[in-house]
Amino acid sequence: MNKTDRLLAIVLELQRYKVVRAEDLAATFETSVRTIYRDIQALSEAGVSIIGAPGQGYSLMEGYFLPPVSFTVEEAVTLLIGTEFVEQWFDTRYGGKSRTSRGKIEAILPETVRSEASRIRKSFRFIASAKDAARIQERAYVEVIRRAILEERKIRFRYSKSIAETNGNRQSIRTVAPYGLVIVQGAWVLIGWCELRQSIRHFRLSRMMELIDLEDRFEKPKTFLLDEYQPPDDRNVRVKVLVQSDIADKVKESSNFYTETMEEHADGLHVTFRVRQPEELLHWVLGLGGGAVVLEPESFRHRVKMELEKMLKRY
Incomplete structure (x- = not known):
């Protein structure tokens, strides 16, 4: 990444987050902290209103907003392909939003970029196979679970394990406080606190049945961060x-x-x-x-x- 691109990216990071440390910016852009210091100085001299708080980090002065930026062909293709992925994998609400987002992105692109992006996009295609028909049910579950996560409400479902447990049962009723959803090797997985097992467990949506959302509330632990969560590896x-x-x-x-x-x-x-x-x-x-x-x-x-x-x- 050249200096000009990095300066723009730093402003975008500052616009996205309230406070960003120089060390974090250096890690993000794979450069030295000293280089970040020089970049911040260059931005300040160029008129970008950056406030530095010792021991805390940098932030943009309230009210400062970066004007709309242009996209390269590769960036535009990345965004447009991303909307197609969301449309196929997420629930109907986000699927609809992805279509409108795609239209807005295409509308703001210059004609030359839009034409080239369209040409490149035609060389990619998402094809749903017969086995992906089961994903229709998963997408419906994604919508229920997504709402439950945002509203911090528990859910209940019948869960089928891949192999029978010691008592011979493969199915059990689970009441779970949902913490997050992830895609693992093409399959949706719920991460949440299971009341039956009294621990954080993982549940494949494809093995769920009779999913219902409950009125019971829960409070997600402040120490749980989905981006940083590492499941215990007990495959020994x-x-x-x-x-x-x-x-x-x-x-x-x-x-x-x-x-x-x-x-x-x-x-x-x-x-x-x-x-x-x-x-x-x-x-x-x-x-x-x-x-x-x-x-x-x-x-x-x-x-x-x-x-x-x-x-x-x-x-």
């Missing part, structure tokens, strides 16, 4: 699977959530997974048929063998 069991070369590409493209490494060997593709319980991979391994062999642990090899024997009895 490693499973290694040998995949035959003729279906290796299929496995690579499947993007299994638990995949840790993939290595090409003479006998095929060695895939290592990290899971809480090997059974989390049982259906995945069985779905590959004779194209996959569990190498370790031995206990999981035996579990797959038992399942195959059960299947043979059915035939």
Whole structure:
């Protein structure tokens, strides 16, 4: 980033936040604090009303506002593609807002930029596959959960786990204080405080049923910041699977959530997974048929063998 672009970006950061430290600006723009000091001085000399508070940071004088800025072709394409992503993945309200936003962005672009951006956009396309039909229900849930997060109201739903718990049940009723929504490998996940487990838990929206919002209120802990939240990693069991070369590409493209490494060997593709319980991979391994062999642990090899024997009895 050249100096001119950085100066403009600094003003935008100051306009976006009330107070910004020089250290944070240096980290954002990958430069030194000394360079930020010089940039602030240059902006002040250019007439930008910047106030510096020792030990706190820099801020713009109240009432100062940067005039509308122009977009490069790449910036315009990025914004327009972003609106298409929101339209497909978010709930109907934000989907509608993304369409109107796209129209406003296109309206303010100069003709040359708009034409070039349109030409480049036509080389990208989001295609919804058959499995994405289930996302219609997820989007409806996103809207309910989003409102509950903003209004700090609890929600309740029936949740289906990937494997049965010790009591043999796969489903349970959960009452949750929703803290945030994230997209993990193409799937919406709710992060919130679960009253049943008395801890922060993660819930895939695709496994929710009978979602309702409650009148019960909650107060999100001030210490919880979604941007900084790191879930505890309790996937301590490693499973290694040998995949035959003729279906290796299929496995690579499947993007299994638990995949840790993939290595090409003479006998095929060695895939290592990290899971809480090997059974989390049982259906995945069985779905590959004779194209996959569990190498370790031995206990999981035996579990797959038992399942195959059960299947043979059915035939």
